[in-house]
Amino acid sequence: MLKNPENSPRFVVTQLNAWFSAHHVLRSVDMLIRDREVTAIIGPSGCGKSTFIRCLNRMHELVPGAKVAGSIQLDGEDIYQSDVDPVLLRRHVGMVFQKPNPFPTMTIRENVLSGLRLTGRLDRSTANSVVESALRRAALWDEVKDTLDKPGGSLSGGQQQRLCIARTLAVDPSVILMDEPCSALDPVATARIEDLLHTLKASYSIVIVTHSMQQASRVSDRTGFFLSGELIEFGDTDRIFTAPTDRRTEDYITGKFG
Amino acid sequence: MSEQRKHTDRAYEQDLETLRQRLLMMAARVEGMIENSIRALVERDSELAHRTILSDRVVNRMEIEIDEMCLLILAKRQPLASDLRFIAYSMKMVTDLERIGDLAANVCERAIALNKEPMVKPLVGISRAAEIAEAMIGQAIDAFVKRDVERAQAVLDRDNEMDAMYRDVFKEWLLLMEGDPAVVDRGIQVQSVAKYLERIADHATNLAEQVIFMVAGRDVRHHGKLTAPVE
Amino acid sequence: MKRHVRKWSRRKETLFIGLCIVSLAVPLCLLFAMLIDVALDGISRIDWQFLTSYPSRRASSAGILPGLVGSAFLIVLTAVISLPMGVGAAIYLEEYGERGRLANLIEVNIANLAGVPSVIYGLLGLEIFVRFAGLDRSLLAGALTLSLLVLPVVIMATREALRVVPKTLREAALALGATRWQMVWRVVLPMAVPGIMTGAILSISRALGETAPLVVIGALTYVSFLPQDPMSAFTALPIQIFNWVSRPQAAFLENAAAAILVLLVVLLLANVVAIVIRNRYQKRIG
Numbered sequence: 122m123l124k125n126p127e128n129s130p131r132f133v134v135t136q137l138n139a140w141f142s143a144h145h146v147l148r149s150v151d152m153l154i155r156d157r158e159v160t161a162i163i164g165p166s167g168c169g170k171s172t173f174i175r176c177l178n179r180m181h182e183l184v185p186g187a188k189v190a191g192s193i194q195l196d197g198e199d200i201y202q203s204d205v206d207p208v209l210l211r212r213h214v215g216m217v218f219q220k221p222n223p224f225p226t227m228t229i230r231e232n233v234l235s236g237l238r239l240t241g242r243l244d245r246s247t248a249n250s251v252v253e254s255a256l257r258r259a260a261l262w263d264e265v266k267d268t269l270d271k272p273g274g275s276l277s278g279g280q281q282q283r284l285c286i287a288r289t290l291a292v293d294p295s296v297i298l299m300d301e302p303c304s305a306l307d308p309v310a311t312a313r314i315e316d317l318l319h320t321l322k323a324s325y326s327i328v329i330v331t332h333s334m335q336q337a338s339r340v341s342d343r344t345g346f347f348l349s350g351e352l353i354e355f356g357d358t359d360r361i362f363t364a365p366t367d368r369r370t371e372d373y374i375t376g377k378f379g
Numbered sequence: 380m381s382e383q384r385k386h387t388d389r390a391y392e393q394d395l396e397t398l399r400q401r402l403l404m405m406a407a408r409v410e411g412m413i414e415n416s417i418r419a420l421v422e423r424d425s426e427l428a429h430r431t432i433l434s435d436r437v438v439n440r441m442e443i444e445i446d447e448m449c450l451l452i453l454a455k456r457q458p459l460a461s462d463l464r465f466i467a468y469s470m471k472m473v474t475d476l477e478r479i480g481d482l483a484a485n486v487c488e489r490a491i492a493l494n495k496e497p498m499v500k501p502l503v504g505i506s507r508a509a510e511i512a513e514a515m516i517g518q519a520i521d522a523f524v525k526r527d528v529e530r531a532q533a534v535l536d537r538d539n540e541m542d543a544m545y546r547d548v549f550k551e552w553l554l555l556m557e558g559d560p561a562v563v564d565r566g567i568q569v570q571s572v573a574k575y576l577e578r579i580a581d582h583a584t585n586l587a588e589q590v591i592f593m594v595a596g597r598d599v600r601h602h603g604k605l606t607a608p609v610e
Numbered sequence: 611m612k613r614h615v616r617k618w619s620r621r622k623e624t625l626f627i628g629l630c631i632v633s634l635a636v637p638l639c640l641l642f643a644m645l646i647d648v649a650l651d652g653i654s655r656i657d658w659q660f661l662t663s664y665p666s667r668r669a670s671s672a673g674i675l676p677g678l679v680g681s682a683f684l685i686v687l688t689a690v691i692s693l694p695m696g697v698g699a700a701i702y703l704e705e706y707g708e709r710g711r712l713a714n715l716i717e718v719n720i721a722n723l724a725g726v727p728s729v730i731y732g733l734l735g736l737e738i739f740v741r742f743a744g745l746d747r748s749l750l751a752g753a754l755t756l757s758l759l760v761l762p763v764v765i766m767a768t769r770e771a772l773r774v775v776p777k778t779l780r781e782a783a784l785a786l787g788a789t790r791w792q793m794v795w796r797v798v799l800p801m802a803v804p805g806i807m808t809g810a811i812l813s814i815s816r817a818l819g820e821t822a823p824l825v826v827i828g829a830l831t832y833v834s835f836l837p838q839d840p841m842s843a844f845t846a847l848p849i850q851i852f853n854w855v856s857r858p859q860a861a862f863l864e865n866a867a868a869a870i871l872v873l874l875v876v877l878l879l880a881n882v883v884a885i886v887i888r889n890r891y892q893k894r895i896g
Contacts, residue, residue, distance in 0.1 A: 362463070
């Protein structure tokens with residue numbers, strides 16, 4: 122029943138478990154995330170969906186007391202092997218956060234280049250083209266091309282979020298994780314980001330956590346529903362939102378309490 | 380599908396419940412129209428036929444009302460999964476119900492025409508067909524109310540019975556007409572009634588298929604069986 | 611009944627606001643009284659000659675040059691020593707150190723150290739820098755001692771400043787593939803500068819006014835030369851003031867008042883510089 126079976130898998134998650142100290146937040150999650158697709162993760166607050174995507178770029182382990190078991194393969198390589206440097210991994214797996222968080226001490230231009238500059242990989246001769254291409258891919262270039270030296274914080278919320286996407290793209294990742302990227306934005310800004318997602322998925326594999334079922338149904342190809350740390354149902358978005366097979370998915374997406 | 384959980388948003392729950400009630404009222408009205416149209420025909424009651432034709436207007440108005448309710452719920456609530464299927468189902472169901480109402484009115488028109496002429500013979504086959512059509516509608520609606528896939532499936536199974544019945548009536552009157560050209564006019568009227576009843580049964584089948592889609596989320600149109608989803 | 615209660619609670623509120631105003635006004639008035647008193651006594655003594663002369667047995671020809679220069683050297687040296695050390699320690703504790711019992715212990719101790727009387731630091735400085743390290747009564751020994759004194763405040767202020775840098779920005783940097791060090795150096799520290807500067811202002815001001823530890827380590831009270839290098843003997847403004855205040859002649863008390871005014875102005879200037887730096891960074895953070 123998969124819609125695009127030809128898209129090759131990027132992430133293969135097997136029996137993933139995660140803890141915050143004694144708190145077991147992810148239980149035996151198996152998931153396959155494909156290339157050039159948007160995978161949406163939905164579920165109520167505290168269901169482990171944020172933890173799940175933070176496991177994909179090893180941000181979860183930054184929290185004191187965090188623990189992970191199981192395996193996550195990215196393009197065939199287990200990212201939890203001891204010889205994998207999480208810092209290098211994160212350059213392949215970019216992340217966009219809930220609240221737009223451009224660096225307040227930097228200009229728009231510096232923000233776009235921040236990933237390269239932070240990691241000491243900025244090549245001055247190509248900087249201008251990197252800035253332009255990242256901003257173009259984030260659909261922000263036309264709005265900011267004359268104000269590149271203004272602070273990143275001077276932009277509107279939606280523009281800031283697209284600046285954060287541009288900042289992520291500038292590092293040239295192959296996967297982009299998004300943790301509720303539109304929850305702080307108005308509907309117009311949200312629509313712009315969603316439109317952007319449709320373009321971006323031609324070149325990237327995107328995993329998006331969202332509280333909005335409508336958003337998940339609009340932007341994603343596949344949807345996973347988490348509840349209490351378990352992946353309850355995972356499948357084609359078109360099917361999940363019209364005819365889910367699990368009763369718990371059904372109750373969640375139709376807004377029923379239990 | 381036993382115990383149904385309620386929506387957290389009680390106004391939404393109320394909207395859906397109102398819609399369900401309206402659909403049931405409309406269905407009951409349409410059921411009554413079929414019954415009356417057949418009685419008007421069998422008991423040669425032209426006055427009842429007239430009244431039944433008039434009541435079709437009420438059904439038409441109900442169709443518009445329910446359609447509007449569905450659109451409003453779609454716009455305000457953006458329903459998903461079973462709720463979405465219920466709304467989509469409702470919008471189709473009113474169309475079928477409205478068509479059934481029209482067909483019942485058509486039967487009444489034929490009844491009025493036939494009642495002006497002497498009776499050729501008692502309409503046994505037609506009564507039988509009408510019974511089946513009515514029962515199918517009743518069962519489809521029942522399946523909707525109880526969200527009962529098996530009952531809906533039973534409606535689908537009866538469609539063949541209806542088709543056979545229609546063929547029998549058609550043939551019977553064809554023979555009668557061949558034997559006596561004087562009954563041709565009335566014969567064609569009766570055959571039309573049989574055709575209307577057969578169509579009513581088709582609409583009942585639609586309703587049942589949609590119940591299955593609404594409840595189970597599986598599309599059984601055009602292959603008529605619950606199992607065997609095609610890849 | 612209801613109305614009565616409301617009236618009573620309103621009266622309570624008025625009373626509370628009144629108390630607040632009084633508790634603000636009393637110290638302010640006292641402070642101003644003191645300032646005015648000092649200013650009346652000392653303002654007439656302040657002139658170019660006062661600022662550029664060496665101390666003298668005659669009050670009218672005595673000046674504060676060695677104290678002024680000594681204090682300036684002392685402050686710069688103290689800042690140079692204590693800021694990098696304090697900021698470094700704070701970064702380690704805040705960004706790298708494991709959270710645990712040891713961290714808590716260190717935290718409590720630093721807070722306590724900030725409250726230790728400054729004479730104790732003087733004794734410590736005397737033992738470690740003057741005698742053990744053989745720095746003698748030099749500027750360096752004084753600066754090191756003052757650094758010890760201000761370090762806890764610098765560390766605490768810096769930790770506080772680091773702590774308020776939003777987690778979202780740290781995560782943003784890490785998610786871009788930055789190492790912890792790159793994150794601290796390029797994202798966290800620039801944002802923490804205003805807070806660190808506030809801590810620095812407070813602690814350097816405190817060091818500028820300290821007398822006791824310098825007396826203990828043996829800063830000179832009568833100096834007729836300017837310090838040449840960090841190993842020179844020195845005096846400082848507070849010591850000069852202390853010295854003059856303890857003399858019986860009224861003219862020397864006038865000198866002390868004038869020196870106090872100068873010290874206040876120097877303090878204000880130091881604060882202004884720090885505030886300018888802080889504001890410039892704050893504006894960029896917006």
